[in-house]
Amino acid sequence: MARRHLSPEEKALWGALTRSVRPLRPGSRPIEMPVVPAVAVADPGLTPVPRQPAIAAPARAPSSMLDSSWERRIRGGTLVPDISIDLHGHSLAAAHARLNHALSSALARDLRVLLIVTGKPPKSGGLGRESRRGAIRGEIGHWLETSPYADRIASVRLAHPRHGGEGAIYVILRRKK
CATH class of the missing domain: 3.30.1370.110 (Ribosomal Protein S8; Chain: A, domain 1)
Incomplete structure (x- = not known):
């Protein structure tokens, strides 16, 4: 099966996702993915694709134990x-x-x-x-x-x-x- 490459939008989305997660092992290195900014469309007949909002950091989860x-x-x-x-x-x-x-x-x-x-x-x-x-x-x-x-x-x-x-x-x- 041929390998599919990520589109610029998918790369940007993947980059946003990887920045929002916390590694299981704090000493491990994060995987670097280039973040491709949205490009402006030069042709006046085409409408530009809106940029995807950045993925928000996960909310704080409830604790199983309190003080x-x-x-x-x-x-x-x-x-x-x-x-x-x-x-x-x-x-x-x-x-x-x-x-x-x-x-x-x-x-x-x-x-x-x-x-x-x-x-x-x-x-x-x-x-x-x-x-x-x-x-x-x-x-x-x-x-x-x-x-x-x-x-x-x-x-x-x-x-x-x-x-x-x-x-x-x-x-x-x-x-x-």
Whole structure:
């Protein structure tokens, strides 16, 4: 099979992508790809191709562990949520809209801890019947990752049994900078 060469636009896109990733081994050398700037079209009858926007650096991901005082409060059940929303019983679209509204409201009010009740995950071995039980629970992680507020989420943790256990999660927000 013949090797295909990258077009100038593909080279520029590849260059932007490689500048936005972090190497697994900090001592390794980055792969150098020449960045080709967009060329202007000389023919007045042709319209120039717009430049592709640079790929943004990845947003900060939620942490799996917080500092010891947060961990102690979560484990001990002494963490007090600033706001609580109950999503179970809603359609997926309504639950997603309520989640985004709650996140924006919490950020506007400088709240740190949200308790989100999703309902318990489906039990395994369900007598062969198809059900949508646990649909919100299955989607909540994706919704939080793709949320416009994803970079403001410090951690997502399973709630203490006092607050719903497996049927709820804590979303801990980062402080405003």
